[in-house]
Amino acid sequence: MGFSWDYLLQGFSIALTWQNLFWALVGSLIGTLVGVLPGIGPSSGIAILLPLTTFLPPTSAIIMMAAIYYGAMYGGSTTAIVVNIPGEASSVPTALDGYEMAKQGNAGPALAIAAISSFLAGTLSLFGLTFFAPICAGFALAFGPPEYFALMLMGLSLVISLSGRALLKGVISMALGLLAALIGQNPLTGAARLTFGSLDLMAGINFISVIVGVFAISEVMLNIEAEAGAISLAGIKNLMPTWADIKRCTGAMLRSTGVGFFLGLLPGCAPSVTTFVAYDLEKRISKDPDRFGKGAIEGVAAPEGANNATSTAGFVPLFSFGLPTAPSMAVLLGGLMMYGLQPGPMLFKNNPQFVWAVIASMYIGNVMLLVLNLPLVGLWARIAVVPFPVLAPIIIFCSVLGTYSIRFILFDVWVMLVFGLIGYFMRKLGFPIAPLVLASVLAQMLETSLQQALLISQGSPLIFFTRPISLAFMILSAISILWGLWVQLKKKDRVVVEETDE
Amino acid sequence: MEERLPPRTLPYIVGVTILSGGAFLALKSWRLGGKDVPLKWPDRGAMIRITVILLAAVVFVLVMTPIGFPLSSGLYIAFSIWYLKRSAVWTGLICGIITGVLSYYVFGQLLELSLPIGTIFFE
Numbered sequence: 001m002g003f004s005w006d007y008l009l010q011g012f013s014i015a016l017t018w019q020n021l022f023w024a025l026v027g028s029l030i031g032t033l034v035g036v037l038p039g040i041g042p043s044s045g046i047a048i049l050l051p052l053t054t055f056l057p058p059t060s061a062i063i064m065m066a067a068i069y070y071g072a073m074y075g076g077s078t079t080a081i082v083v084n085i086p087g088e089a090s091s092v093p094t095a096l097d098g099y100e101m102a103k104q105g106n107a108g109p110a111l112a113i114a115a116i117s118s119f120l121a122g123t124l125s126l127f128g129l130t131f132f133a134p135i136c137a138g139f140a141l142a143f144g145p146p147e148y149f150a151l152m153l154m155g156l157s158l159v160i161s162l163s164g165r166a167l168l169k170g171v172i173s174m175a176l177g178l179l180a181a182l183i184g185q186n187p188l189t190g191a192a193r194l195t196f197g198s199l200d201l202m203a204g205i206n207f208i209s210v211i212v213g214v215f216a217i218s219e220v221m222l223n224i225e226a227e228a229g230a231i232s233l234a235g236i237k238n239l240m241p242t243w244a245d246i247k248r249c250t251g252a253m254l255r256s257t258g259v260g261f262f263l264g265l266l267p268g269c270a271p272s273v274t275t276f277v278a279y280d281l282e283k284r285i286s287k288d289p290d291r292f293g294k295g296a297i298e299g300v301a302a303p304e305g306a307n308n309a310t311s312t313a314g315f316v317p318l319f320s321f322g323l324p325t326a327p328s329m330a331v332l333l334g335g336l337m338m339y340g341l342q343p344g345p346m347l348f349k350n351n352p353q354f355v356w357a358v359i360a361s362m363y364i365g366n367v368m369l370l371v372l373n374l375p376l377v378g379l380w381a382r383i384a385v386v387p388f389p390v391l392a393p394i395i396i397f398c399s400v401l402g403t404y405s406i407r408f409i410l411f412d413v414w415v416m417l418v419f420g421l422i423g424y425f426m427r428k429l430g431f432p433i434a435p436l437v438l439a440s441v442l443a444q445m446l447e448t449s450l451q452q453a454l455l456i457s458q459g460s461p462l463i464f465f466t467r468p469i470s471l472a473f474m475i476l477s478a479i480s481i482l483w484g485l486w487v488q489l490k491k492k493d494r495v496v497v498e499e500t501d502e
Numbered sequence: 503m504e505e506r507l508p509p510r511t512l513p514y515i516v517g518v519t520i521l522s523g524g525a526f527l528a529l530k531s532w533r534l535g536g537k538d539v540p541l542k543w544p545d546r547g548a549m550i551r552i553t554v555i556l557l558a559a560v561v562f563v564l565v566m567t568p569i570g571f572p573l574s575s576g577l578y579i580a581f582s583i584w585y586l587k588r589s590a591v592w593t594g595l596i597c598g599i600i601t602g603v604l605s606y607y608v609f610g611q612l613l614e615l616s617l618p619i620g621t622i623f624f625e
Contacts, residue, residue: 055613168523175519182513191509224555224586225548389586390593393579396559397601401575405615413563417556430539451507 011356031071097299161484177439217420260309278306570620576602
């Protein structure tokens with residue numbers, strides 16, 4: 001199984017039908033909106049809308065969800081540049097130079113270069129996705145339950161060691177996610193556990209409720225606490241960057257695409273991490289690094305490129321292994337499972353039209369976003385001015401509607417509100433949220449593959465260490481935990497990446 | 503099918519991880535006199551704002567079944583916007599009415615989501 005032009009062309013023929021084009025456009029618009037508005041990020045945006053799309057056929061629904069995801073990557077930079085409020089955590093480095101440029105009256109070129117860099121990096125990484133994903137899927141065909149278990153274990157340990165805060169808190173966060181997912185029926189035997197005789201708990205805790213709670217609700221609570229008010233806005237003039245600007249940024253765009261794409265293949269390297277890495281790299285190799293932080297246009301191009309490259313790269317492990325690398329990928333995974341599509345190598349084998357249609361739609365979506373973003377950027381910036389007192393109740397309303405529509409039981413809504421409180425306290429106390437979210441989504445597959453592997457080995461855990469691929473994953477997870485420990489012991493006060501919904 | 507993984511194992515592992523990890527963190531914090539995590543709790547005003555908005559959401563969910571989703575969501579939106587921004591009475595009312603109407607026609611009728619329409623009006 002490898003790349004084939006037939007499949008890609010077939011994918012384009014499906015993605016170019018008018019319904020799918022329409023849903024890609026709707027997704028791009030909603031995504032940009034989600035990206036522009038502070039207080040709601042791609043994970044909660046997709047999670048809230050997911051249950052509302054059940055009237056769509058799976059391909060259109062996933063095309064729209066993916067468009068929301070990469071659309072948010074375009075939108076996040078707008079407010080970062082214009083008003084110094086990053087819409088997403090990944091846009092924090094963009095604000096450093098972008099806002100300086102805006103203060104000097106160059107908001108237009110900054111916004112334009114952000115869109116161009118996003119487009120270039122998004123499209124180049126799509127080539128990467130197109131060629132890498134089938135190869136990885138072919139490789140993953142040889143995986144059995146032990147390999148899958150080891151792979152997911154590696155994913156979780158990478159997320160913990162990279163989440164940038166105390167390692168132990170990451171472990172506890174993951175354990176909380178697993179605990180929530182364990183409630184209900186055993187996926188293999190159907191035996192009830194941790195249900196305390198309650199019928200509601202028997203149905204299990206839906207991870208969409210968990211995600212919407214810890215992201216959307218806790219974010220709203222934090223913003224209400226800070227009394228986020230309205231944003232004032234300066235006019236945007238002379239939109240286009242000069243050719244000299246573009247020439248100056250070409251290197252930064254290409255380098256950040258490489259950095260963003262290859263780091264983005266790893267679990268835990270969410271855009272909020274890789275954008276900092278790309279920004280730092282440009283600063284290091286620049287001839288005069290002093291310009292950075294004072295309105296250097298490369299300082300806008302690099303993080304925006306890395307942002308889009310990383311978000312596209314995340315689809316490689318998602319489609320080929322079924323392994324989400326970031327919370328928003330976990331939500332997309334949940335969406336695929338809701339439609340009965342199990343991501344992983346069999347997806348490429350059994351549903352090639354679906355996978356290739358989604359990939360093809362991403363090429364189209366990137367063009368749409370470039371077209372939408374260049375002329376309409378002033379409009380998007382104005383939408384960010386919606387005052388938070390109006391936005392907060394609407395976000396909570398959407399969260400209630402979204403979680404209720406998963407299974408139409410009120411219990412899911414209560415779970416969402418409880419996890420909102422949990423998420424709020426976790427953020428306050430410095431617990432990373434990504435391990436909890438990934439664990440709650442992966443738990444079922446993790447447990448199933450563990451049980452199946454132990455059935456094969458007749459109860460011996462040695463099976464994870466005697467098969468070469470599984471052994472490699474086990475060693476990698478051990479290394480990532482040890483590396484995280486080492487970093488933590490060596491540098492007591494390292495820079496912490498502010499974690500929000502990425 | 504013989505079970506190789508006893509049903510208690512995973513919940514126990516997870517529970518022990520959380521408890522021992524929490525105990526370790528508590529011990530560390532106690533030894534450092536609580537200076538390990540600089541905590542910033544909301545002031546009184548912020549605490550009240552958060553509580554009221556969350557309680558409003560709880561009431562919204564509680565009355566959803568008896569008075570129906572469109573009406574409860576409209577009231578929730580109108581109240582919360584007015585509460586967070588006292589000068590925005592009209593914005594709140596208009597947003598509330600739009601939300602209720604959208605809930606009924608778009609989510610209920612067009613998207614055919616089976617939202618509660620109110621047991622006290624429709625038996």
